[in-house]
Amino acid sequence: MTLKELATRLDISTATVSNAFNRPDQLSTALRDRILREAKTLGYSGPDATARSLRTGRSRIVAVVLAESLTYSLNDAVASELLSGIAEVLDAHGRTLLLVSGRQHANRIPDSASMADGFIIYGLLPNRKMLADLPSRRPFVAIDYDLEGCPTVHVNNEQASYAIACHALAHLPQRPAVISLRLTKHPCNGRISAEQELLAASQTITHCRLQGFQRAFERYAIDPASVPMWNIEENTFAVCMPVIEEILDLPEGQRPTLLLCMSDRIALTALTLAEQRGLRVPDDLCITGFDGIAEGQYRAPRLTTVRQDSLAKGRLAASMILGKEPMTTTWLETELILGATCPPSA
Amino acid sequence: MTLKELATRLDISTATVSNAFNRPDQLSTALRDRILREAKTLGYSGPDATARSLRTGRSRIVAVVLAESLTYSLNDAVASELLSGIAEVLDAHGRTLLLVSGRQHANRIPDSASMADGFIIYGLLPNRKMLADLPSRRPFVAIDYDLEGCPTVHVNNEQASYAIACHALAHLPQRPAVISLRLTKHPCNGRISAEQELLAASQTITHCRLQGFQRAFERYAIDPASVPMWNIEENTFAVCMPVIEEILDLPEGQRPTLLLCMSDRIALTALTLAEQRGLRVPDDLCITGFDGIAEGQYRAPRLTTVRQDSLAKGRLAASMILGKEPMTTTWLETELILGATCPPSA
DNA sequence: CTGAAAGCGCTTACAG
DNA sequence: CTGAAAGCGCTTACAG
Missing domain, CATH: 1.10.260.40 (lambda repressor-like DNA-binding domains)
Structure with missing residues (x-):
């Protein structure tokens, strides 16, 4: 009919x-x-929605293009929270959410994505050219990474990392270590050697986080070069585990006493593995995270971390796409969460 | 152009x-x-994708209609895993995923959803009639709840619950309690009284889980009516917390020594709160979950639970929609996970 | 191997 | 307040 x-x-x-x-x-x-x-x-x-869409030029669909696979993104607490924020705003305005991965098997964005009225790009796409096939006339908003010609929703990673590292380093003396996320140019799931090339700050937000840590080291008169760093390739339990085991299995005198982790997932994995080894947190080992995901806060001990408000990020990006907020690059605030895995010094 | x-x-x-x-x-x-x-x-x-879609009658978009809000679903580990499974299959076939909530503010599915080539319905919609506006000619697959005239992907909740309850009850003597999820007809976040009406097994999968528990009680000569039950309205930390606090704060002699939880989220909240109170798990309190989410397995102590393979559920539903699997109602297996929160009896 | 023509199901100036 | 007509951008038998 x-x-x-x-x-x-x-x-x-x-x-x-x-x-x-x-x-x-x-x-x-x-x-x-x-x-x-x-x-x-x-x-x-x-x-009929399709016919109407052809005629009016608007589908009432908004696409989110995720730099990671959908499987990873859907199971990652930070990405999920971001998507929640987006979904909430779209829902309220009768829009529908199309999920598209930038890591498609064909390394091309499916045609159907171009039906969307607007695009939210989350993370750094493996290949910028993928976006070329998308209708450039429609609104684009980027999240976490600048994309030329379109506004970005940012978090000040450097500042947040500086803040939490300063908090942690106020405990003295300690042997700090950094556990980073996708920081090396070439894949490396383990210790980062001195000669290893790192990605630039423009290529990964974790470099910004590293810069914050390093500024804190300097403030506390610690030579950044003396702080060992480990790298993790994927922010999941399974991938974090072997790297953290390697760290915790170091002999007592060499084992770090403070782990500055670039994500809560890393920090939580460290916490679990430390508990399994009978290490006392925070007495034997201090741990800090980054993100402020729920899982870190609803457990004992509560994770000391810095919260980025992914929900707000998503809401803002969606509001910009819908024209409810001005299309301007914005930096969102972060908040230090003083948990029990690295308590304030007495 | x-x-x-x-x-x-x-x-x-x-x-x-x-x-x-x-x-x-x-x-x-x-x-x-x-x-x-x-x-x-x-x-x-x-x-142009829209024009092609109008002409060919196919959009290469598949919609997932979620009974819960998108915000809840995206942050729930079980729903996320299910969506991952769906996304994985759709991705591999160049399809794109449209996320639609059945709890829209307008209580109506947005028109744009009808562009999809097929529909996966997850959970029990607040209102069946919402589906009436969707193009009935296209394939529909339901998950967890039967929907007339369309195949469903199921898990045998009764059997899985029976299995885990039997495992748990083999420890004797114990004071078991059940913590259920949306089991009461009227909202109730707390203890379920004897006169409270429960939803039927057709209305909620948790009733099936309850039946499994009760069959286990009978096997172990426990009067089901003697087992206290608490109900939880939403499967989140925040909503679980007050109910579990109420249980754990019961005087020593009345406090249950075994919590049969209908989800891992409930069980994990119980675990955290028990730890905070200095209760020893499993010595003072045994806890079992349901779902088998990653969070319960990558922590110490590991959660004793029963795993439903949500990934497989999603993959199967998506494959059916794409015509890669026969459109027939299927029951998926579950697997007992013997963790440390309710270890096998010595 | 190539093209003329119909039509997918709508919305929107515009005329009455 | 209502309707005739054009056209959104494409695909697909079909004829040549």
Whole structure:
């Protein structure tokens, strides 16, 4: 059943039927009611979305392009929270959320993504050119990474890392270590050697976090070069585990006593493995995270970390896409969370 | 730039240009190469997805309709894992994932959802009639709840619950308690009184879980009516917490020594709160979960639970939608996970 | 191997 | 307040 058929049955024009659904003010109430009633009877549930979309040029769909795989993103607490924020705003405005991965098997964004009215790009795509096929006229908003010609929602990673490292380093004396996330140019799941090339700050937010840590080292008169660093390739339990085991299994005198982790997932894995080894946190080992995910706060001991408000990030990005907020690059605040894995010094 | 404009510029028909993109066998390689080259030069990135969709009747989008809000679903480990499984299969076949909530503010599914080529319905919708506006000709697959006229992907909740309860009750003597999830007809976040009406097994999978527990009680000669039950309204830390505090704060002799929880989230909240109170798990308190989420397994002590393979659920549902698996109702296996929160009896 | 023509289901100026 | 007509951008038998 199409609008045209319905019009024929009612012996009126398609324009009037269309108006009955879209512009109540364009026809009499009586006629409109009759049309709507008849539509229901005949099983016509309103204008076809695709046809309407072709005609009006708007689909009421907003796409989120994720730099990581959908599987990773959906299972990552930070990405999930971000998506929640986006979904919440889209929902409230009758928009629908299309999830697209930038790591498609074909390394190309599926055509169907281009139906969206706007695009939110989360993370650093493996290949910028993927975006070229997307309709450039429509609004784009980036999250976490600058994308030329479009506003970005940022968190001040350097400042947040500086803050938490300063908090942690106030305990003296300690042997700090850094556990970073995708910081090396070439894949490395383990200790970072001195000659290893690192990604630039423009290529990964974890470099910004590193800079914050290093500024804190300097403030506390610690030579940044003396602080051992380990790198983790994927922010999941399974991938974190072997690297952290390697660290915790170091002989007592060499084992770090403070782990500055670049994500809560890393920190929580360290916490679990430390507990399994009978290490006391924070007495034997202090641990700090980054992100402020729920899992770190609803457990004992509570994780000391810095919270980035991913929900707010998502809400803001979605609001910008919908034109409810100005399209301008914005830096969101972070908040230090003083948990028990690295308590304030006495 | 449209296909028609491109055809005009090249002085060939639109049919040929269309074939260049869709049916390489319908024209000479030379002509096709020329068309593709010229398209790239002129910035034409292929046929418009909406127009193609209108014409062919297929959008290559698959919609997942979630009974819960998107915010809840995205932050729930079970739903996320399910979505991962769906996304994985859709991705591999060039399909894109549209997320739709059945708890929209307007209590109506947005029109744009009807663009999808197929629908996966997850959970029990607050209102079945919402689906009426969706194109009934296209494939539908339900997950966890039967939906008339469409195949469902199920887990045998009763059997899984029976298995884990039997495992737990083998420790004797104990004072078991059940912490259920949305089991009461009317909202209740706390102890379930004897006169409280429960939802039927067809209305909630947790009733099936309860039946499994009760069968185990009978096997162990425990009067089901003697086992206290608490109900939780939402499977989140925040909502679980007050209920579990109430339980753990019971005087020593009344406090249950075994908590049969209907989700891992409930069990993990119980574990955290027990740890905070200095209760020893499993010595003072045994805890079992349901779901088998990662968070319960990558912590110390590991959660004793029963795993439902949400990933497999999602994969199967998506495969059915894409016609890669027969459209038939299927029951997936579960697996007992013997963790440390309720170890096998010595 | 290529093209003319119909039509997918709508919405929207515009005329009456 | 209502309707005739154009056109959104494409694909697909079909004819040549």
